[in-house]
Amino acid sequence: MTWPAILGLAAAAYGCKLAGLVFGDRLRGIGVVERVLVQLPVAVLAAVVVVLTVSNERSIAIDARAAGVVAGAVAAWQRVPFVGVVVVAAATTAVMRAV
Amino acid sequence: MIPDAESAAPSDSPPPRSGWRSDKVVRDGAVLGVAVGLFGAAFGVLAVDAGLSVAQTSAMSLLVFTGASQITAVSVLATGGTMLAALGGAFLLAMRNGVYGVSLARRLQVRGLRRLLSAQLVIDESTAMAIAQSDDRIARRAFWATGISIFVAWNVGTLLGAVTGDAIGDPERFGLDAAFPAGFVALLMPQLRDRATRTIGFVAVAIALVAIPFVPAGLPVLLAAVAAGLAARSVPSRSIRDGAS
Numbered sequence: 171m172t173w174p175a176i177l178g179l180a181a182a183a184y185g186c187k188l189a190g191l192v193f194g195d196r197l198r199g200i201g202v203v204e205r206v207l208v209q210l211p212v213a214v215l216a217a218v219v220v221v222l223t224v225s226n227e228r229s230i231a232i233d234a235r236a237a238g239v240v241a242g243a244v245a246a247w248q249r250v251p252f253v254g255v256v257v258v259a260a261a262t263t264a265v266m267r268a269v
Numbered sequence: 270m271i272p273d274a275e276s277a278a279p280s281d282s283p284p285p286r287s288g289w290r291s292d293k294v295v296r297d298g299a300v301l302g303v304a305v306g307l308f309g310a311a312f313g314v315l316a317v318d319a320g321l322s323v324a325q326t327s328a329m330s331l332l333v334f335t336g337a338s339q340i341t342a343v344s345v346l347a348t349g350g351t352m353l354a355a356l357g358g359a360f361l362l363a364m365r366n367g368v369y370g371v372s373l374a375r376r377l378q379v380r381g382l383r384r385l386l387s388a389q390l391v392i393d394e395s396t397a398m399a400i401a402q403s404d405d406r407i408a409r410r411a412f413w414a415t416g417i418s419i420f421v422a423w424n425v426g427t428l429l430g431a432v433t434g435d436a437i438g439d440p441e442r443f444g445l446d447a448a449f450p451a452g453f454v455a456l457l458m459p460q461l462r463d464r465a466t467r468t469i470g471f472v473a474v475a476i477a478l479v480a481i482p483f484v485p486a487g488l489p490v491l492l493a494a495v496a497a498g499l500a501a502r503s504v505p506s507r508s509i510r511d512g513a514s
Binding site: 171172173175176177178179180182183184186187188189190191192193194195197198202204205206207208209210211212213214215216217218219220221222223224225227228229230234235236237238239241242243245246247250252253255256258259260261262263264265267 | 297319328335338343356365369377379385388391393442450461466470474478481483486489
């Protein structure tokens with residue numbers, strides 16, 4: 171990877187982040203937009219969770235990783251605190267990989 | 270066991286509670302930071318193996334600072350892909366940070382230099398931690414605490430991995446690849462108890478699942494974002510009635 175490529179990617183990545191913040195400021199106070207903006211990141215992060223849990227390149231893999239996430243999700247549903255959820259998920263996956 | 274503040278505290282909780290809640294968000298941010306540091310080390314090893322110098326590897330983590338994009342870029346190069354494929358894939362993954370930014374702007378309320386600084390910290394983890402807070406002041410604290418903690422951990426990890434080669438080992442051995450999605454689930458859970466939000470979340474999840482086998486990495490999440498945005502406009506929600514009353 172060359173320096174121009176790294177700096178170009180950095181500029182593009184930062185541009186996305188900053189453009190979002192600037193654009194978001196312009197949208198404040200518009201009723202229907204406000205409502206979408208409250209729910210959008212929840213939905214996007216839910217999609218990120220799915221991708222991080224089951225995607226393996228361009229296929230779907232249900233494996234030790236998915237089992238760990240499900241265990242963590244159950245813990246979260248039972249109102250286990252954040253740190254506990256993370257530990258339950260990682261431990262479940264690690265143990266399943268070890269055996 | 271400490272009760273979960275999200276369920277215990279109403280949104281207009283008095284100030285004394287929020288200080289206690291602030292300590293919790295700082296601690297949770299630090300926990301994510303530790304996990305991110307180990308992945309940073311793995312990225313450092315991967316990038317040097319793919320032919321980047323230590324300086325280039327560290328520059329990427331400092332300046333690009335969005336893990337999924339960085340890992341995709343160097344993985345594509347390492348497996349013989351073209352530079353264009355590497356950068357295109359990385360950019361698709363970076364675009365979701367723009368979606369986060371649009372939503373975070375109303376809560377962060379940053380201007381000038383602070384906005385330029387906060388922009389670099391707009392990533393999955395800081396967004397998840399911020400939107401999990403009902404109080405805007407605590408949301409801001411959660412964003413900064415998580416963003417800074419992860420920036421430091423990711424960059425220290427990257428440098429260690431790039432310099433030492435393989436000091437820590439594969440983070441997947443410790444199940445850390447399950448830690449992030451599970452952590453996000455924990456942060457989203459209080460909001461998924463709201464039916465309208467849950468419905469829109471299901472739409473996003475379904476679109477992402479269907480898309481994974483057919484489109485390049487990054488696009489499933491963007492498609493889910495578009496679908497969720499359209500769904501959010503049409504699904505009646507409690508917040509719209511609250512807003513009208």
